[in-house]
Amino acid sequence: MRMKGTGITLGKTYRDPVSGFIGIATSVTYWLHGCARVELETGGIDKDTGAIKPVSVYFDSDRVKNHEVKGAPDLNPEPLDRVFLAAILRRAAERYDVDKLRKETRYEVTDQIRREM
Structure with a gap:
């Protein structure tokens, strides 16, 4: 079976428009019948223990869209008057x-x- 290119770049942020889930692409898997899936992973903090709990979900690679993350604006520090x-x-x-x-x-x-x- 021939695998098609997905256009997914690992390490970039993607969004699933159906569920609204946003995460970083950590893996791409190819299934028997040509379905390519991408794993999006995000993290959260457990309120009870304070531990980081990773959450990962698989989506069809055709369904996810690139999600641009805006950086913080550059600050121009000035000395206090x-x-x-x-x-x-x-x-x-x-x-x-x-x-x-x-x-x-x-x-x-x-x-x-x-x-x-």
Whole structure:
């Protein structure tokens, strides 16, 4: 029996339009009567154990379509503006009375040292 080309590239992402399943092509198998099947594999995380659980499903190779995965946009990092940074630090200092926290910490440490003596 002669095997036909499927046009499937292993390692690329494909989508089954009927079920909506999206996965990476990990194998192509040829069956006795000329049917070519592609295995699409995807992974998930088990919520109970946190373990990765792979899921793989076979589809007819004629049925799956190439699925373009868009990459993340390029970021242009810029240094923080000094005025912005100063405003953030000022707001953080307003929430907490830094001098009061220092005194409380100092008293806690002093009391702990006295207890250990």
